[in-house]
Amino acid sequence: MGRAPCCSKVGLHRGPWTPREDTLLTKYIQSHGEGHWRSLPKKAGLLRCGKSCRLRWMNYLRPDIKRGNITPDEDDLIIRLHSLLGNRWSLIAGRLPGRTDNEIKNYWNTHLSKRLRSQGTDPDTHKKLSKPMLQDLKKGAKTKSNNNKNNKQHKSKPNIQTENPKVHTPKPTRFTSLSLARNDSFESNTCNTVSQSSSHGGEGGLAIDVVDVPWSSFKDGHNDEVGFLVGEDEEHDLVNGSDFECQSYLPTADHSLEKLYEEYLQLLKTDDDQAQFDFFAESIVI
DNA sequence: AAATGATCCAACCGCGGGAGG
DNA sequence: TCCTCCCGCGGTTGGATCATT
Numbered sequence: 001m002g003r004a005p006c007c008s009k010v011g012l013h014r015g016p017w018t019p020r021e022d023t024l025l026t027k028y029i030q031s032h033g034e035g036h037w038r039s040l041p042k043k044a045g046l047l048r049c050g051k052s053c054r055l056r057w058m059n060y061l062r063p064d065i066k067r068g069n070i071t072p073d074e075d076d077l078i079i080r081l082h083s084l085l086g087n088r089w090s091l092i093a094g095r096l097p098g099r100t101d102n103e104i105k106n107y108w109n110t111h112l113s114k115r116l117r118s119q120g121t122d123p124d125t126h127k128k129l130s131k132p133m134l135q136d137l138k139k140g141a142k143t144k145s146n147n148n149k150n151n152k153q154h155k156s157k158p159n160i161q162t163e164n165p166k167v168h169t170p171k172p173t174r175f176t177s178l179s180l181a182r183n184d185s186f187e188s189n190t191c192n193t194v195s196q197s198s199s200h201g202g203e204g205g206l207a208i209d210v211v212d213v214p215w216s217s218f219k220d221g222h223n224d225e226v227g228f229l230v231g232e233d234e235e236h237d238l239v240n241g242s243d244f245e246c247q248s249y250l251p252t253a254d255h256s257l258e259k260l261y262e263e264y265l266q267l268l269k270t271d272d273d274q275a276q277f278d279f280f281a282e283s284i285v286i
Numbered sequence: 287a288a289a290t291g292a293t294c295c296a297a298c299c300g301c302g303g304g305a306g307g
Numbered sequence: 308t309c310c311t312c313c314c315g316c317g318g319t320t321g322g323a324t325c326a327t328t
Contacts (some may be wrong), residue, residue, distance in 0.1 A: 015299080015321095016296070016297080016323095017296090017297090026297085035314090037314070038312085038313065047297090051299090051321085052297075054315080055296085055298080059297085060296080060314090087317065089317065090315075090316060101316075101317080102296075103295085105318085106294070106295050107295095108296095109294095110293070111294095249325080288328105289312075289328085290317090291325105291326080291328090292310085292324100292325100292326070292327090293323100295324105296320105296323100297320085298318105298321095299317105299319075299320090300317100300319100301315105302314105302315090302316085302317105303313105303315090303316100304313090304315100304323090305312085305313085305314100306310105306313105307310085307311085
């Protein structure tokens with residue numbers, strides 16, 4: 001017997017979200033908080049599957065989402081974390097404030113894996129590609145005979161499954177995320193409480209795990225990369241204009257973070273010492 | 287300017303696992 | 308212990324957009 005669908009598909013909207021749907025979802029979550037995705041669409045007046053609502057919120061509407069302009073530091077961090085964690089996009093995203101697993105996954109598939117290949121590195125194993133494989137790559141780059149769809153990078157992955165050992169790690173807490181307890185009002189957890197509360201997992205409080213902050217966020221001159229970037233464009237003004245006031249949050253209180261970042265920079269300089277980096281990364285993952 | 291190919295990314299799908307009864 | 312419900316994750320798809328011919 002197959003698994004029952006997550007919800008009845010009959011009469012439900014699919015595909016791209018309309019501004020009106022975005023508004024409905026945002027308003028609802030603002031007043032009722034996240035969670036209860038299954039029943040949310042009905043209550044919010046949306047003809048959408050709960051999963052779809054969750055995805056839309058998580059990947060697009062959330063106030064702390066930072067979109068586009070992935071910095072070289074973030075690039076580097078993604079590559080290194082990928083070498084350590086494999087395709088655990090949510091874990092990797094947890095290290096990059098404002099980035100979603102979907103965005104990182106897409107960015108990896110469309111940019112980083114290509115770049116690594118072009119540099120002679122297997123993006124799956126992070127090891128140097130053998131010469132025959134490199135030649136194949138060059139050939140492949142020249143031939144355009146393949147069908148477009150079949151030529152997509154993520155489909156053309158070799159069947160060699162990478163041995164990504166299962167790394168059992170606790171779920172990271174997204175640094176800028178508003179960890180809302182279910183049923184908690186969104187408004188009661190707006191950003192202006194960030195500096196007041198750092199209860200870890202406490203009900204209704206903001207869970208800000210300072211240990212979980214990626215180093216790249218605190219590099220000098222990159223402060224503009226940090227924080228809640230709300231409403232990049234006018235489409236998001238409904239969010240920007242109301243409850244999501246705080247535009248930036250710099251956790252200057254914890255200077256150990258700066259030390260962490262300094263340490264990270266040092267490791268970057270000694271680029272060939274992967275084991276050392278891994279150890280360092282592991283130490284902050286947990 | 288039109289046709290074709292290539293790329294990007296939002297959204298969907300199915301599965302695994304945790305929570306609770 | 309088993310079962311069901313629900314959430315979250317990673318893989319995949321397909322439409323939109325950009326680039327090239």
